[in-house]
Amino acid sequence: MSIAVFASGNGSNFEALVERSKRQGWPEMITLLVCDRPGAGVLDRAKRLEIPSAVFQPADYASKAEYEKEVLALLRERGIRWILLAGYMRMVGSVLLEACRWRILNIHPSLLPAFQGKNAIQQALDYGVRWTGVTVHWVDEGIDTGPIIDQKPVLVEPDDNVESLQKKIQFVEHNLYPAVVRKLLTGQVSPPEGDGGGKGEQD
Ligand code: GAR
Numbered sequence: 417m418s419i420a421v422f423a424s425g426n427g428s429n430f431e432a433l434v435e436r437s438k439r440q441g442w443p444e445m446i447t448l449l450v451c452d453r454p455g456a457g458v459l460d461r462a463k464r465l466e467i468p469s470a471v472f473q474p475a476d477y478a479s480k481a482e483y484e485k486e487v488l489a490l491l492r493e494r495g496i497r498w499i500l501l502a503g504y505m506r507m508v509g510s511v512l513l514e515a516c517r518w519r520i521l522n523i524h525p526s527l528l529p530a531f532q533g534k535n536a537i538q539q540a541l542d543y544g545v546r547w548t549g550v551t552v553h554w555v556d557e558g559i560d561t562g563p564i565i566d567q568k569p570v571l572v573e574p575d576d577n578v579e580s581l582q583k584k585i586q587f588v589e590h591n592l593y594p595a596v597v598r599k600l601l602t603g604q605v606s607p608p609e610g611d612g613g614g615k616g617e618q619d
Contacts, residue, residue, distance in 0.1 A: 417497035418447040419597070422504040427458025429502035429523060429589055434465045436594035443601050448494050450487060452506060474506070484511035491516075500597065501555065505534070508555050518607035520555040521600075523593045525585045527551060527567055532560040537581050546572055548581070550588045552596045554608055563608045566596050 419437075421430045427449075434446050449462040449469040462469040470490055477483040488511060491499070501508070501522040508520060526536040527549040540548040549569040556562035568588045572581060599605040 417495050418444050419498045419500060420448040420450055420491060420494070420496045421446055421500045421502050422450045422452075423456070423458040423502045424451065424453050424505040425456055425458060425503045427456070427461045427503070428586055429593055430458050431461045431465065432590035433500060433502065433594050433597065434467055436598070440594075440598060442598060444497065446500075448490075448496060450490075452504070458503075480509040481511050484509050488512060488515050498597075498600070500593070502593070507559065510557075513555070513557060518554055518609065521565070521597070522553055522555050522560070522562070523589055524551045524553065524560050525582070525589070527569065528553060528560055528564060537578050537585060540572065541576065541578065541581065548572055548585070550585055550592050552593055565600075565605055566592060568592050 421433060423430050430449060437446050446467060449458065449467050451459055451469055451471050452474055454471050454473065459469055459471070472483060472487055474480065474483045477486065497519060499512070499516055499520040501520065504522075512520070524532075524536060525548075526532075526540055527547070528551040530545070531539040531543070531548070537548070547569050549567055551564055551567045553560070553564045554562040570581070570584050570588055596605060
């Protein structure tokens with residue numbers, strides 16, 4: 417069994433995950449990138465890192481369920497157990513959630529439950545918080561509402577803007593996400609309700 421990363425954009429977290437997995441020789445490796453945007457920078461990174469990628473455009477399908485059924489078929493074909501959302505800018509729907517319950521993780525650029533959804537860094541700046549941060553959590557039906565696995569704080573300085581704060585947040589993300597995934601693969605983090613880790617995707 418192995419890991420798929422889902423991403424929509426630049427892909428710096430994807431690259432950090434792949435590099436760490438190779439350096440540390442994880443028990444399950446990243447063998448697939450799923451991308452929902454043709455032309456996204458993450459696809460160039462996948463090519464350079466020699467990770468197979470698949471592009472699915474939701475607009476090509478009659479419904480979200482049809483889109484996700486196609487994605488799920490590929491995940492099954494490739495023996496994927498874990499799904500890591502890394503800048504995947506859409507909600508996971510019921511087809512994937514039900515088939516992959518507690519096998520989907522997400523990284524979010526705030527200390528959840530603060531600043532859920534899009535533009536979390538801008539939201540933190542607009543609110544004027546002194547501290548924001550990074551959260552890795554399980555994915556459920558809500559927007560950034562699933563059980564929290566780990567978090568790290570990031571200090572907001574008075575002269576920070578979206579770019580400078582994003583840089584600090586991403587530096588933290590690139591360490592936290594691989595660390596959490598490694599813990600998951602080595603049994604130091606368990607899925608909620610304990611029904612994800614030991615089972616294959618087909619269950
Ligand atoms: C990351 O900062 C991630 O936390 C955020 O998108 C960025 C993707 O960057 N995700 C969300 O905002 C999800 N709500 P990357 O493409 O360079 O990894």
